Amino acid sequence: xxxxxxxxxxxxxxxxxxxxxxxxxxxxxxxxxxxxxxxxxxxxxxxxxxxxxxxxxxxxxxxxxxxxxxxxxxxxxxxxxxxxxxxxxxxxxxxxxxxxxxxxxxxxxxxxxxxxxxxxxxxxxxxxxxxxxxxxxxxxxxxxxxxxxxxxxxxxxxxxxxxxxxxxxxxxxxxxxxxxxxxxxxxxxxxxxxxxxxxxxxxxxxxxxxxxxxxxxxx
Amino acid sequence: xxxxxxxxxxxxxxxxxxxxxxxxxxxxxxxxxxxxxxxxxxxxxxxxxxxxxxxxxxxxxxxxxxxxxxxxxxxxxxxxxxxxxxxxxxxxxxxxxxxxxxxxxxxxxxxxxxxxxxxxxxxxxxxxxxxxxxxxxxxxxxxxxxxxxxxxxxxxxxxxxxxxxxxxxxxxxxxxxxxxxxxxxxxxxxxxxxxxxxxxxxxxxxxxxxxxxxxxxxxxxxxxxxxxxxxxxxxxxxxxxxxxxxxxxxxxxxxxxxxxxxxxxxxxxxxxxxxxxxxxxxxxxxxxxxxxxxxxxxxxxxxxxxxxxxxxxxxxxxxxxxxxxxxxxxxxxxxxxxxxxxxxxxxxxxxxxxxxxxxxxxxxxxxxxxxxxxxxxxxxxxxxxxxxxxxxxxxxxxxxxxxxxxxxxxxxxxxxxxxxxxxxxxxxxxxxxxxxxxxxxxxxxxxxxxxxxxxxxxxxxxxxxxxxxxxxxxxxxxxxxxxxxxxxxxxxxxxxxxxxxxxxxxxxxxxxxxxxxxxxxxxxxxxxxxxxxxxxxxxxxxxxxxxxxxxxxxxxxxxxxxxxxxxxxxxxxxxxxxxxxxxxxxxxxxxxxxxxxxxxxxxxxxxxxxxxxxxxxxxxxxxxx
Numbered sequence: 001x002x003x004x005x006x007x008x009x010x011x012x013x014x015x016x017x018x019x020x021x022x023x024x025x026x027x028x029x030x031x032x033x034x035x036x037x038x039x040x041x042x043x044x045x046x047x048x049x050x051x052x053x054x055x056x057x058x059x060x061x062x063x064x065x066x067x068x069x070x071x072x073x074x075x076x077x078x079x080x081x082x083x084x085x086x087x088x089x090x091x092x093x094x095x096x097x098x099x100x101x102x103x104x105x106x107x108x109x110x111x112x113x114x115x116x117x118x119x120x121x122x123x124x125x126x127x128x129x130x131x132x133x134x135x136x137x138x139x140x141x142x143x144x145x146x147x148x149x150x151x152x153x154x155x156x157x158x159x160x161x162x163x164x165x166x167x168x169x170x171x172x173x174x175x176x177x178x179x180x181x182x183x184x185x186x187x188x189x190x191x192x193x194x195x196x197x198x199x200x201x202x203x204x205x206x207x208x209x210x211x212x213x214x215x216x217x218x219x
Numbered sequence: 220x221x222x223x224x225x226x227x228x229x230x231x232x233x234x235x236x237x238x239x240x241x242x243x244x245x246x247x248x249x250x251x252x253x254x255x256x257x258x259x260x261x262x263x264x265x266x267x268x269x270x271x272x273x274x275x276x277x278x279x280x281x282x283x284x285x286x287x288x289x290x291x292x293x294x295x296x297x298x299x300x301x302x303x304x305x306x307x308x309x310x311x312x313x314x315x316x317x318x319x320x321x322x323x324x325x326x327x328x329x330x331x332x333x334x335x336x337x338x339x340x341x342x343x344x345x346x347x348x349x350x351x352x353x354x355x356x357x358x359x360x361x362x363x364x365x366x367x368x369x370x371x372x373x374x375x376x377x378x379x380x381x382x383x384x385x386x387x388x389x390x391x392x393x394x395x396x397x398x399x400x401x402x403x404x405x406x407x408x409x410x411x412x413x414x415x416x417x418x419x420x421x422x423x424x425x426x427x428x429x430x431x432x433x434x435x436x437x438x439x440x441x442x443x444x445x446x447x448x449x450x451x452x453x454x455x456x457x458x459x460x461x462x463x464x465x466x467x468x469x470x471x472x473x474x475x476x477x478x479x480x481x482x483x484x485x486x487x488x489x490x491x492x493x494x495x496x497x498x499x500x501x502x503x504x505x506x507x508x509x510x511x512x513x514x515x516x517x518x519x520x521x522x523x524x525x526x527x528x529x530x531x532x533x534x535x536x537x538x539x540x541x542x543x544x545x546x547x548x549x550x551x552x553x554x555x556x557x558x559x560x561x562x563x564x565x566x567x568x569x570x571x572x573x574x575x576x577x578x579x580x581x582x583x584x585x586x587x588x589x590x591x592x593x594x595x596x597x598x599x600x601x602x603x604x605x606x607x608x609x610x611x612x613x614x615x616x617x618x619x620x621x622x623x624x625x626x627x628x629x630x631x632x633x634x635x636x637x638x639x640x641x642x643x644x645x646x647x648x649x650x651x652x653x654x655x656x657x658x659x660x661x662x663x664x665x666x667x668x669x670x671x672x673x674x675x676x677x678x679x680x681x682x683x684x685x686x687x688x689x690x691x692x693x694x695x696x697x698x699x700x701x702x703x704x705x706x707x708x709x710x711x712x713x714x715x716x717x718x719x720x721x722x723x724x725x726x727x728x729x730x731x732x733x734x735x736x737x738x739x740x741x742x743x744x745x746x747x748x749x750x751x752x753x754x755x756x757x758x759x760x761x762x763x764x765x766x767x768x769x770x771x772x773x774x775x776x777x778x779x780x781x782x783x784x785x786x787x788x789x790x791x792x793x794x795x796x797x798x799x800x801x802x803x804x805x806x807x808x809x810x811x812x813x814x815x816x817x818x819x820x821x822x823x824x825x826x827x828x829x830x831x832x833x834x835x836x837x838x839x840x841x842x843x844x
Binding site: 012013015016017019020021023024026027028029030031038044056057085086087088089195196197198200 | 227228229230231232236237240242243244470472473474521522523524525526555556
């Protein structure tokens with residue numbers, strides 16, 4: 001039986017890297033005595049995947065993993081068992097059984113929403129003007145050096161409440177925008193100096209586009 | 220938000236920030252207000268190394284099993300973090316509560332290797348704790364140390380308030396009980412040290428004074444406080460089946476050196492290799508039963524979710540229950556995709572069959588440790604293995620499909636000649652020859668042999684403690700000889716290390732108290748993380764020796780007289796000196812000593828506690844008869 005779980009990555013575990021997180025979750029699954037199916041072949045591994053890596057230093061209340069269990073078990077029991085033995089900060093919020101033929105979360109994800117605590121005051125007007133520009137150009141670092149990219153189409157929505165930026169942007173294996181790039185562009189536009197180590201990022205949720213509407217992965 | 224010793228914006232700038240943030244599964248959480256004793260347990264190297272150490276997990280679990288004690292961990296920061304801490308005046312904190320170490324009751328170090336000594340001083344400094352024991356104020360932690368290096372505690376005597384000599388499981392309760400009462404009554408730190416100085420295993424260096432002869436050798440070691448004993452006995456667990464074992468080891472987030480269930484099958488070693496310090500220092504020989512091990516394993520697997528189990532001891536092949544244990548582990552866990560790994564197996568028919576079962580498809584490399592290239596040399600060091608045994612082991616391995624072999628040797632051994640060095644290459648050649656003797660259709664394609672030859676360090680409390688260590692130049696010369704000789708064996712590659720680390724290790728392991736000042740000076744000139752080759756700086760040591768008008772030769776190349784008082788002679792580790800002297804003589808004659816299973820060599824009586832004539836030895840080899 002295939003399952004999808006929505007889980008958190010809390011403040012106390014935000015510096016755990018992606019591969020370390022994978023291993024930690026797989027160990028928690030083992031401790032929970034959830035019998036995960038193993039792949040065939042010379043080097044069997046758990047049938048398990050994570051929707052979209054989260055950058056080191058970011059927290060999240062909307063991460064997703066897909067896995068396949070040998071036995072059929074109720075969603076509540078899966079959640080309960082995992083949360084009883086998972087590290088503080090890595091907790092399942094919700095579990096859903098997947099239907100046959102449903103796409104993996106990793107293949108679906110296209111957008112993510114973020115909450116960013118800024119270290120400078122930027123007014124709501126500024127951000128309105130910022131996102132209504134015809135193009136929003138940033139310097140993107142690639143393997144072959146830096147290049148100028150237009151990120152306008154990667155921004156679905158961006159607004160400010162107090163010193164908190166709420167933004168929904170491209171997040172996924174096809175099209176991806178680093179939230180720090182958006183924040184940097186915004187700071188530059190507002191004439192503020194940007195230090196990516198001084199903002200706090202929390203991912204809120206992940207989505208895909210279905211008939212021109214954002215859809216959550218648990219729907 | 221979580222309390223952290225350093226602000227997030229700094230953590231975001233350093234490598235592997237998760238080294239500093241704690242919160243791992245099975246980390247013990249207590250309210251410091253609810254305990255009487257706060258213990259900062261320190262492995263003086265970075266987190267990734269320290270968290271791989273089994274002893275640390277045992278102590279951590281054991282101390283925390285006491286309701287009145289909260290034991291927390293602290294490690295060396297990596298250089299990037301240290302720079303940030305110094306720049307921002309941040310003091311070193313524990314992982315658990317992120318509280319400053321300097322406010323703890325105890326700061327306890329584990330000394331696993333001598334090259335960590337400058338780290339210890341660096342940690343004291345980063346914690347804001349006075350470096351020298353004599354300067355420490357009443358509100359500073361009691362600084363203590365244990366681990367294999369403290370069997371010669373002298374080089375660190377000036378910095379440590381008390382040493383704990385022996386197995387950690389034995390005396391901690393007594394010490395903590397005394398401390399609790401002492402703290403409640405508001406006693407002075409010296410009074411506390413006086414109260415524990417009589418306990419077996421406890422060594423308070425300030426209560427001893429050393430007199431020197433004109434030639435700088437030791438004239439006498441004198442007790443200067445009436446509470447201290449003239450000789451400190453090492454303590455050891457009598458029965459490992461009933462002693463404490465952590466059922467809930469911490470599961471690190473970070474990929475540490477060893478990230479798995481570690482099951483200690485027995486303590487001690489039946490092989491009396493004359494160069495080996497741990498082989499004697501962990502005696503007597505005490506095994507756990509297979510039932511005990513299965514019980515401990517079950518709890519650990521359940522509580523950690525680790526995907527690998529590793530059996531550890533100094534020589535796992537010598538564990539009598541190995542066959543039964545490995546079968547039971549495989550029966551129980553292979554279907555759960557938990558694998559078993561067996562480091563340091565002696566290669567023979569049995570172990571190859573076992574390894575075959577373990578890895579089924581993939582054949583990883585095999586490791587042999589002949590230690591010396593010629594039979595003459597192997598007899599001198601009492602490495603109880605013959606050339607025929609080595610070659611037949613290799614032949615079996617090649618027939619079984621292995622084709623990658625690692626060989627471990629040493630150079631600079633007592634009585635060594637250039638022929639013994641060339642002998643390493645010759646043995647390597649013969650091993651390659653064994654591969655080609657196997658018919659083509661029966662062997663795996665291509666052979667690679669990796670030869671590693673480390674520089675011999677004469678260790679305290681071994682039969683070679685009186686011997687001269689080779690100079691740096693001599694090591695280099697021998698490395699060149701071996702390099703040239705091995706070039707003729709084209710299937711082999713020779714790896715060697717910088718001999719300079721071994722030279723310093725050679726000084727520290729047999730050092731006296733005066734070397735403490737050198738360690739301080741070397742640290743002061745910026746040394747730290749010296750076990751990492753990129754940070755080891757030989758020049759600093761040379762400078763420190765010359766500034767203090769001392770010579771390296773006195774400590775490493777000088778041959779000691781048999782009746783010279785050794786700096787560690789007031790520490791009784793249990794192996795008696797007469798046995799070491801006998802072994803020294805036998806080594807010069809090229810005579811071997813049989814292993815403990817075959818015949819007891821009378822290395823010690825290994826009686827514990829009860830001093831009466833009838834007290835039973837705790838050594839299971841001795842009790843066999």
